[in-house]
Amino acid sequence: MVSFSCALLSGALGCSSKTTTRATPCEPGEAQPCITAAGCDGLRSCNADGNGLSGCVCTNPGAGGASTGGGPSTGGSPATGGSGNSDSGTGSGGIAGGAAGTGGAAAGGAAGEGGAVGEGGASGADGGAGTAGLGGNGGLDAGTCPSTAGPAMVRVPSLAGGSYCIDSTEVTNDDYAAFLTAKGADTSGQPAVCGFNGDYTPSSDWPAPSMGNLPVRWIDWCDARAYCEWAGKRLCGRIGGGPLVRNNNETNAGMSQWFNACSASGTRTYPYPGVYVGSACNGVDFGSGTAIDVGQSAACEGGFPGIFDMSGNVSEWLDSCSGTAGASDVCNLIGGSSAVGSTALACGSLTSGARSQQAPTFGLRCCAP
Numbered sequence: 001m002v003s004f005s006c007a008l009l010s011g012a013l014g015c016s017s018k019t020t021t022r023a024t025p026c027e028p029g030e031a032q033p034c035i036t037a038a039g040c041d042g043l044r045s046c047n048a049d050g051n052g053l054s055g056c057v058c059t060n061p062g063a064g065g066a067s068t069g070g071g072p073s074t075g076g077s078p079a080t081g082g083s084g085n086s087d088s089g090t091g092s093g094g095i096a097g098g099a100a101g102t103g104g105a106a107a108g109g110a111a112g113e114g115g116a117v118g119e120g121g122a123s124g125a126d127g128g129a130g131t132a133g134l135g136g137n138g139g140l141d142a143g144t145c146p147s148t149a150g151p152a153m154v155r156v157p158s159l160a161g162g163s164y165c166i167d168s169t170e171v172t173n174d175d176y177a178a179f180l181t182a183k184g185a186d187t188s189g190q191p192a193v194c195g196f197n198g199d200y201t202p203s204s205d206w207p208a209p210s211m212g213n214l215p216v217r218w219i220d221w222c223d224a225r226a227y228c229e230w231a232g233k234r235l236c237g238r239i240g241g242g243p244l245v246r247n248n249n250e251t252n253a254g255m256s257q258w259f260n261a262c263s264a265s266g267t268r269t270y271p272y273p274g275v276y277v278g279s280a281c282n283g284v285d286f287g288s289g290t291a292i293d294v295g296q297s298a299a300c301e302g303g304f305p306g307i308f309d310m311s312g313n314v315s316e317w318l319d320s321c322s323g324t325a326g327a328s329d330v331c332n333l334i335g336g337s338s339a340v341g342s343t344a345l346a347c348g349s350l351t352s353g354a355r356s357q358q359a360p361t362f363g364l365r366c367c368a369p
Ligand SMILES: [Ca+2]
Pocket: 197, 198, 199, 200, 201, 220, 222, 223
């Protein structure tokens, strides 16, 4: 048997591991570019058993969803479309579109970007006979996101085929003030690593009158964790549950909730398509010099629709720490802040602080579940 490295060929030819000697067709969890007739830009991931690839997760809205049916066209009937629900993200119409797609070319719909915001129905209506079933999403139907407190959440697809929720914006001063009001002086119920944390109050610029929509800053890791828990959410961590492994999988789109959302499942360097745009998100080239109201820059949207300021404004705490000693553990933040430039504003840009550290560029957003 011939064995050769195909690392350099993987993008173009679909080589999916370091050698050709494997018995299985792909490596579980790995991502490969989509190649579809419907112009889908995105990725498909290897199934958990390594015996095949999932449907494509398209990141360009025009392409709708990706294939669950696959296979060559046999002239299927038009997709019937349907109604997507932009509030619940259930994308029921997307399912109809995807079903029609199975009769068409290899482009029917598992988890399309349209589905992420419940627009699957609209995309489904575009599916024509014998072409591609431009369905929305059948994969993002796992219910509504928590909405009891904090920013509205957006449901995004994971490469493994499921989905989860992430706050649409950084947590604001108003959001955080509600948490402090509800908690009062009660800091009980924290994990042992946060035993040092006897106060949830930001260490500077607080109270913050007339700055309600600015992102909360000057909070330590334990404050961020406690806020998310209070809001019925959690600090963004590993897809499927639990923390990330610090400096290991925080920028792996198949594992990291935050990075998958920012990078549109690993297909973008920044939350917006293409190369760095200094005027898009609030970094040093944006010109504000400090944090701005969350969602203020409409150009700083993505990697999935309805999510803002993943790049810049404030760096965001992750559930990713060096150990369990407590205050001295080092924990990572991601996405850069108003104080940094192009490279440090990428989705995969990590910074760090002690678990107890509070700084003017340290903020958060939450994920669920
Ligand atoms: Ca604190």
